[in-house]
Amino acid sequence: xxxxxxxxxxxxxxxxxxxxxxxxxxxxxxxxxxxxxxxxxxxxxxxxxxxxxxxxxxxxxxxxxxxxxxxxxxxxxxxxxxxxxxxxxxxxxxxxxxxxxxxxxxxxxxxxxxxxxxxxxxxxxxxxxxxxxxxxxxxxxxxxxxxxxxxxxxxxxxxxxxxxxxxxxxxxxxxxx
Numbered sequence: 001x002x003x004x005x006x007x008x009x010x011x012x013x014x015x016x017x018x019x020x021x022x023x024x025x026x027x028x029x030x031x032x033x034x035x036x037x038x039x040x041x042x043x044x045x046x047x048x049x050x051x052x053x054x055x056x057x058x059x060x061x062x063x064x065x066x067x068x069x070x071x072x073x074x075x076x077x078x079x080x081x082x083x084x085x086x087x088x089x090x091x092x093x094x095x096x097x098x099x100x101x102x103x104x105x106x107x108x109x110x111x112x113x114x115x116x117x118x119x120x121x122x123x124x125x126x127x128x129x130x131x132x133x134x135x136x137x138x139x140x141x142x143x144x145x146x147x148x149x150x151x152x153x154x155x156x157x158x159x160x161x162x163x164x165x166x167x168x169x170x171x172x173x174x175x176x177x
Contacts, residue, residue, distance in 0.1 A: 053085040057093055059145060060166040068161035071117055071127045072147055073098035081169060083109070083135070093131060093167075100131050107134050109143065116152065123154030131167060143167040 059074040079095035083104050093100045093111055102111035111131040119125050126149065133143030145165045151157035 051085040052082055054083075055081040056170045057081050057143070058168050060168065062145075062147075062163050062165045064147070064161055064163035068163065070147060070161060070163055071115055071125070071149070072163065073100075073113060073115075073129065074145060074165070074167070081109075100129070102131075104135065107136065109133055109135055119158065121154070121156070121158040123151045123157035125149055125157075126152050133167075133169075135169070135171070141169040141171060143169060 056078055057080065058078045062070070062072065062075060064070060074095045076096055079093050081091070081093045083089070083091040087107075088105045089103065091102060091104045091109055091111060098113060100111035100113045102109070104110075109132065113129045115127045115129075117125055117127075128148050130146050131143050132146070133141065135141055143166070145167055147161070147163040149160050149162075151160070
């Protein structure tokens with residue numbers, strides 16, 4: 001009978017369900033005073049090098065031969081350039097759901113987007129699109145967009161096209177949250 005009571009007592013102490021969730025506070029002992037200070041956990045403030053800025057961008061008229069049909073991504077409306085406020089690092093321009101990715105180094109922006117598609121000529125094509133230019137302290141800047149395509153597979157493919165356009169950048173003092 002004693003063994004039965006002991007087993008029942010152990011079963012009553014077993015955890016049941018998820019543990020309770022409560023706010024967490026950290027207790028830190030001050031090094032010089034020996035007193036205890038209590039404060040909630042907080043994220044450190046962002047470093048200057050981590051801050052991101054943005055600018056609005058819009059492409060001018062695309063220059064290409066009249067018989068070319070392009071798989072371009074920037075004529076459908078304005079886009080957003082995002083880059084490190086402090087200078088060098090990763091950068092991107094987004095037009096709709098299309099993302100040009102790359103870097104900015106010493107003020108020179110270089111971004112790229114590569115796409116593939118099956119065309120009505122029965123060939124599989126690749127496009128290479130790039131955006132390049134210098135970001136300066138001025139309020140308006142122009143970048144250059146370039147476009148080139150080539151068949152990846154297929155026979156009797158249509159002729160490849162090239163194109164270019166200017167991109168106006170309106171620099172803002174806008175930091176990305």
